[in-house]
Amino acid sequence: MRERKTRVPHPRGVLVFAARVGRDVSLAATIAAALVVAAQSLAQTDSTWDAGESTLSYHMSHPMHEVDGTSRAAKGKGICHAGQCDFLIAVPVKTFDSGDTNRDLHMIEATRGAQFPIIQLRARFPQAEVSAPRIHADLEVQFAGQTAHYSQVALQRTQQGNAVRITGTIPLTCSDFNIDRPSFLTVPIKNEIPIRVDMIWHSN
Amino acid sequence: MRQTKFDYQAGLLGLSLLIPICALPQSSAPAQPSPPQTAPATPQTPSAQQPELPNAPAPVQQPAPSSSPQQPSLSDLGFTPQQTQADPKLQARLNKRTEMLKIHQRLGLITLAPMAATLITGPMAKAKGHDGQTIREPSNANLDFHAALGGTTAALYFTTAYFAIFAPKIPDNPKHGAIRFHEALAFVHGPGMVLTPILGAMAFQQEQNGEKVHGIASLHGPVAIATVCAYGASIVAVSWPIHLKFWEKQ
Numbered sequence: 001m002r003e004r005k006t007r008v009p010h011p012r013g014v015l016v017f018a019a020r021v022g023r024d025v026s027l028a029a030t031i032a033a034a035l036v037v038a039a040q041s042l043a044q045t046d047s048t049w050d051a052g053e054s055t056l057s058y059h060m061s062h063p064m065h066e067v068d069g070t071s072r073a074a075k076g077k078g079i080c081h082a083g084q085c086d087f088l089i090a091v092p093v094k095t096f097d098s099g100d101t102n103r104d105l106h107m108i109e110a111t112r113g114a115q116f117p118i119i120q121l122r123a124r125f126p127q128a129e130v131s132a133p134r135i136h137a138d139l140e141v142q143f144a145g146q147t148a149h150y151s152q153v154a155l156q157r158t159q160q161g162n163a164v165r166i167t168g169t170i171p172l173t174c175s176d177f178n179i180d181r182p183s184f185l186t187v188p189i190k191n192e193i194p195i196r197v198d199m200i201w202h203s204n
Numbered sequence: 205m206r207q208t209k210f211d212y213q214a215g216l217l218g219l220s221l222l223i224p225i226c227a228l229p230q231s232s233a234p235a236q237p238s239p240p241q242t243a244p245a246t247p248q249t250p251s252a253q254q255p256e257l258p259n260a261p262a263p264v265q266q267p268a269p270s271s272s273p274q275q276p277s278l279s280d281l282g283f284t285p286q287q288t289q290a291d292p293k294l295q296a297r298l299n300k301r302t303e304m305l306k307i308h309q310r311l312g313l314i315t316l317a318p319m320a321a322t323l324i325t326g327p328m329a330k331a332k333g334h335d336g337q338t339i340r341e342p343s344n345a346n347l348d349f350h351a352a353l354g355g356t357t358a359a360l361y362f363t364t365a366y367f368a369i370f371a372p373k374i375p376d377n378p379k380h381g382a383i384r385f386h387e388a389l390a391f392v393h394g395p396g397m398v399l400t401p402i403l404g405a406m407a408f409q410q411e412q413n414g415e416k417v418h419g420i421a422s423l424h425g426p427v428a429i430a431t432v433c434a435y436g437a438s439i440v441a442v443s444w445p446i447h448l449k450f451w452e453k454q
Contacts, residue, residue: 090278102442116290
């Protein structure tokens with residue numbers, strides 16, 4: 001006959017029970033903490049984004065002219081990793097069209113666009129904002145051989161089906177990039193040349 | 205009893221599974237539940253949200269994001285080497301082109317002054333009087349002044365044209381926009397600027413011979429007016445569209 005083991009009450013039963021409960025609670029807490037971390041990292045898993053239809057426009061202001069130059073040749077890629085999103089947008093300078101060839105060539109000359117043919121824009125923001133209606137990004141813009149930083153630039157985010165539309169204005173100025181302001185009738189253009197960004201992003 | 209302990213541990217495990225699920229909405233996506241109106245447009249917003257976002261960057265001006273393998277690079281975007289490569293020769297051509305066109309612009313505006321003056325002094329250099337009446341010859345001073353202004357205009361005009369014609373051309377750059385009208389009008393005022401002094405000289409010769417200005421020479425005035433109009437339109441075309449707002453602070 002199989003001997004049945006019976007539980008022998010321990011003399012310090014209450015204390016042992018408390019110790020066991022304590023051990024179990026600490027085990028549970030460890031598991032919980034591990035799961036919280038796992039869940040957080042799951043929520044912020046690596047994701048990559050590619051730019052689809054994109055429009056970048058600069059606005060130039062002169063007492064006699066209001067000019068917008070638009071490029072649809074921008075390309076972009078974004079990587080979200082470890083709670084941080086890094087996006088790169090690049091556009092060739094010569095693809096901006098203001099409706100006048102002469103002005104566009106002058107713009108390329110003034111911005112040293114043949115020497116530095118690509119405008120690079122790097123955006124960094126917390127991954128938690130990737131689903132927020134408003135993203136506040138730290139931007140680094142490489143343009144005309146110079147680099148300028150713009151912190152906490154507000155960008156609007158709109159969900160469009162599977163894609164995300166990002167719009168916003170980057171407050172570029174000529175002086176940020178050591179650009180000699182072109183003049184017309186001896187009057188130079190305004191220092192501000194804000195860049196309007198309108199991009200469609202697809203998540204991979 | 206043993207089974208009870210397992211149940212207890214399983215219960216704890218289940219509880220531990222519930223904790224992160226409950227905790228998730230608070231920790232990972234603070235912006236989603238809040239309506240857009242709650243997010244102020246000012247850049248100060250992120251600093252207000254900072255405590256909730258452990259990975260959020262500092263609101264102060266941040267140095268350049270350092271390059272790391274996690275950051276996308278220019279090569280990821282699929283630009284061709286031709287698109288990304290610097291072209292110092294093209295930059296030099298563009299610089300020279302801009303320099304020459306700036307001179308073209310300045311001289312073109314300067315030319316407008318003697319051109320307008322020549323047009324205004326034209327009637328003063330013309331013989332007056334109808335058939336059967338005494339013809340009043342213009343004074344030599346008027347004639348000389350008009351001719352000198354015309355000569356200055358022509359010299360400035362062709363110098364201006366030189367800087368446009370010989371400015372370096374940029375290949376693979378089809379022209380569009382206002383510059384096309386500007387250049388098209390050159391085919392009107394260019395021949396006009398050649399014809400006007402020739403017709404003027406012919407008209408002067410006929411007057412000197414005591415003849416009434418006749419034939420093609422009688423077109424000196426109309427050709428001059430058409431030339432000035434085309435020239436003015438050419439300046440307006442290259443400046444179009446014009447938004448006058450000089451009163452606004454620069």
